[in-house]
């Protein structure tokens with residue numbers, strides 16, 4: 372098991388348990404969390420799973436691939452230093468991550 | 478009214494005798510039906526919703542069936558749309574494995590749906606999100622063991638079960654599904670031949686330059702592609718299974734699995750029974766309402782006014798994509814709330830084949846000029862489509878920046894200068910004007 376803390380753009384936080392190996396996007400969508408759409412199901416085609424990762428968590432993640440980096444230029448809310456596409460972040464056993472969701476994904 | 482004065486057990490008995498009553502019955506529990514239910518709850522719809530489908534699975538996403546799921550890169554659990562708790566918490570009853578065979582509709586849009594199981598379902602409003610089914614391949618041998626289609630999870634499971642026993646696969650149809658599955662099967666170590674009847678690959682959805690690009694790339698990667706191929710029959714191994722595919726030329730291509738992907742047919746059967754207007758799908762207005770003025774129809778089965786802003790008012794289209802199912806369902810949800818939102822947006826689509834990630838923005842039909850942008854060393858390839866000097870669509874392979882820029886330009890009703898765009902090193906984003 373792992374845990375993701377989702378904070379929405381207004382500051383409300385919700386903690387959701389994640390299965391090891393699931394992405395943050397999958398964890399959010401399956402539980403009906405508003406704020407992440409994941410229209411393409413995680414195939415890195417839609418950029419509707421944009422999140423801002425808490426700075427202390429960011430450095431613990433694998434660096435992103437070029438495709439994700441390029442896709443991030445097309446998100447609905449402009450990317451920032453700590454932007455990631457959450458379908459590309461897979462949870463490890465025991466991991467706890469904190470992300471903020473943008474006001475809109477489309 | 479009477480239900481309130483009955484004891485719970487009697488109320489239950491009444492429900493089963495006359496059919497379970499629901500506020501909205503959604504027939505078809507896939508991309509469109511799921512999105513409709515979710516969007517309705519997001520808008521504050523309070524009636525009970527029944528989301529009913531004939532498949533024996535929890536509602537799941539189809540795109541990976543020909544891609545990651547086929548290759549065992551993702552498990553079945555990651556295809557599921559929502560957890561069971563979600564449906565329960567949102568007062569949405571899921572009915573799986575039930576096929577609706579007939580409908581008894583009232584003039585006010587309410588009615589009763591009769592299922593194959595013998596159960597019936599009373600509803601106040603009805604939504605048809607019944608999608609499409611694979612077009613059958615008419616040739617001798619099409620019923621042999623080893624012949625498969627790829628529309629739903631059962632098809633994919635069947636193909637996955639057959640794959641280990643096959644060294645050679647013939648894919649009939651060089652459209653998106655055929656090429657995606659062919660790429661996946663090739664990655665799984667199969668020798669794959671693709672037979673396309675038409676003059677080029679994916680002829681329905683992309684222009685000639687993109688077709689040529691895919692042909693060259695796939696051929697270079699070892700797919701054997703036969704453009705204009707004519708199949709005479711699928712040949713039996715003597716025990717009811719596939720041995721090979723014979724072309725009209727007399728050539729025989731060995732195969733233990735034959736995958737057919739020659740397009741789909743919209744499921745208009747229930748619409749016909751309701752007397753709805755049918756024309757390449759069930760005809761709806763821009764609010765996703767059918768010709769009876771009540772029935773909501775969404776997704777692959779709907780023939781709707783072209784949603785692209787500025788498209789000719791009488792132009793109609795039926796789209797088969799996740800993006801369309803999702804956006805169309807949102808519009809339908811407003812209609813059910815008694816509000817009227819017109820379906821307007823820039824359609825987009827994706828397809829992953831081997832190392833090629835194709836993203837399409839807009840609709841290229843009616844284009845009169847194209848601009849090609851290519852960076853071969855990075856595997857990037859883009860075709861921009863113009864009509865009367867205005868950009869209308871783009872096919873982008875491994876080029877998300879191009880895709881995003883075109884999508885953005887189209888959504889804002891802006892243009893991208895074709896001359897400047899022909900330099901592949903120039904960022905399209907800087908040319909939006």
Ligand SMILES: Cc1cc2nc3c(=O)[nH]c(=O)nc-3n(C[C@H](O)[C@H](O)[C@H](O)COP(=O)(O)OP(=O)(O)OC[C@H]3O[C@@H](n4cnc5c(N)ncnc54)[C@H](O)[C@@H]3O)c2cc1C
Nearest residue numbers: 505507508509531539540577607608609776777797798799
């Ligand atoms: C293998 C595959 C790969 C794809 N890849 C992509 C992709 O990469 N990108 C993309 O954008 N799109 C892709 N698509 C297309 C996308 O999945 C469809 O556009 C989408 O599923 C349409 O959703 P829908 O709900 O309208 O119809 P469907 O998904 O067809 O769902 C209709 C449902 O209704 C059920 N049903 C029909 N009649 C009845 C009845 N009488 N009673 C009960 N149930 C009934 C059907 O069994 C089905 O479950 C792909 C499709 C397939 C098959």
Ligand code: FES
Nearest residue numbers: 409413417418458
């Ligand atoms: S879910 Fe589509 S890019 Fe992440």
